[in-house]
Amino acid sequence: MRLRHPSGTPLHLGYCTNVHPAEDVAGIVAQLDAYAVPIRDRLDAGVLGLGLWLAAPAAAELAAGPAALRRLRGELDARGLEVVTLNGFPYAAFQDPVVKHAVYRPDWTTRERLAYTLDLARVLAGLLPGDAARGSISTLPLGWRDPWDAAMADAAARHLDELAAGLAEVEAATGRTIRVGFEPEPGCVVETTEQAVAHLSRADTERLGVCLDLAHLACAWEQPAAALKALAAAGLPIVKVQLSAALETAEPQALREYAEPRFLHQTRTRAGEQADDLDEALARGLPGTWRVHYHVPLHAAPAAPLATTAPVLRDALAELVGGPQPLCDHFDVETYTWNVLPAALRPGTPAELAAGIAGELDFARTQMLEAGVTA
Template sequence: MKTKYGYLTYCSNIHPGESWTDHFFHLKDNLPIIKQSISPEAPMGLGLRLANEASIELLDPKRMQEFKIWLEKECLFVFLINGFPYGGFHETTVKENVYKPDWVTKERYDYTLRLFSILSELLPQGIEGGVSTPPLSYQFFDDNDSERKLRIEKATKQIVAVLHHLVQIQKKTGHSLHLDIEPEPDGILGNVSLWVHWFLNVLLPLAIPELQTQWGFTKEVAEETIRNHIRICLDVCHSAVSFEDNQTIVRLLKENSIQVGRIQISSALKAEFLKQPEETLLLLSSFEEPTYLHQVVIQSEGSPLESYPDLNYAIQRGAKLSEEWRVHFHVPVFLDSYGLVSSTQKELVELLDLQKEFLFTNALEVETYTWGVLPKDLQIPMADSIIRELEWVKSVLDK
């Protein structure tokens, strides 16, 4: 729905379905209920998650037309697509495979172009649209810095190839589409600072002369075009896990004229061990599960940040009284604590307050995809949970 601070929606990756038929079934089962509660009178936008299989199926003209008719009937529209997870995302072991295929592969490139083709078909005129994507790759796919540097170069060249495609779409349709690259702990672009460094020192030097040659742009127009079409996806869970300060993030992005394609509204787990450390660690272990990566970053007074690729490794290590743990586990945003363990809801509210002040994006997307793997006592009916999350965000924005 449209708010004073941007279009507010949620990401459909919370719903299962790798095929379009299955995913559309879950959308039809849940979205009308959610819209009726959240935006009964006005149109409501959707952040659509399409697996690779579903993206191929939805390009079929009959399926596309059926979807368009349903969206119009329900007074819905699509303006965001989540293109981070390529394949299976529910009821399977995902872990680091969420990065596969990565940005050095033709599969990732072709999949992303399909998503942009779909988005250009569905996007209403006058609204910008974005596709989110991984931070190039997973850092542990490489054994050394030399291999990682080569991977970054290959991935960046593919990003530039997508950029040419987005220029072409805008010239043909008038749609302004952007690729929203999403920093995540242990990704090659693991935080906002690394993302900005890559954008300024790797992407721009490669892409500017390419656009000048291909499209006849001046250097200034080429750079403006890149900044419009390649944006950061700011996932608040991810930045909180990395202990990134929200005001520092916003200042860094503003100083370097980086555009934010979307805020992914999400909370991480937070644990302090000053009281009842054994019980706290035991409660954290109830969030350990085999589906998703749950990276852990630990802050101790006077020590550098310490990282673990998954929650089980950190639990095996044990905890110290002076530590604070942040865990990459997308918990419902309307909850600030789970007994001895809390969430990074405070950090999320800080970022939303900065959005209210500076309006640095027009897309606000709730992204709590872990509903099916939450401890059972935190699970409520899915549509009710999504409605409660959106209502909570609205209450923060209205303060």
């Protein structure tokens, strides 16, 4: 969907397709009909934005095959769908039965991560609508924090320099600007705004910046206004915003039904206690109020004593789009955990999942409208 900031800047709002399991081009096209088209129809949207997730083999196939890329663009256009952003965080197998730490591999110390991201840039240049100002790609925040030493940091820095050079080559060849945003996440080398500034501000900030995930920001117990001020002071652009909400509670035993085997659910307390997964946090009995890296539906508050960090999302949107100029123009709803929610909350059919995602997008659109943008 497209919204408009009072300054006249178009704002793109869509949903991330990493909630779906397909990893080849045929499967991705099938997902458009199963989910994206029904979502667009429910929202009565002329055009629906997708934050497309392409596993590495599909990205390589499309980047190497202009005919295949044109076919995918045609399939999107025919269904009233558009792509201005790609999710390049998971490399592959993101909806496998067990993902956990595997999602952080390969990391930015490797050539594989660089090659994958540049493949995505070539693909996105071919998918961007003609009137889009630029494209964006989100990626992992360098790597998991352990192990991470000086040699790994140097290797990652070299690859970021090569990434910026490669993006410049894509722009020279296609005329399309693609930027990459590194997504701070609990447990990673870059978890907080302070760490983002420390690790990324020396990069080419014309093409590289931050992907701000609002559930992650909340789990770090950061205030949106202060975080955005720090990023601006360091000259780090916000390339993309992921609209997401985490779980929060002062009664952690209510979280037991959310412990599950597929994804990591890093847990942080207001007092600064940390655990790398919800099972660990429950076993240790961390004191105080918890925030848990568990992306939950934006529009459906869980039963008390559980709550979500949706207030952080609202505060962030007020900062991001409430000023004279927007601080970002790409907004992606990213709730990839629909299929691991507690059984009573989990969609049982594709139609139910499409209805849930449509509800989230409607919620996100409403929050942005209340922050001052127009439809």
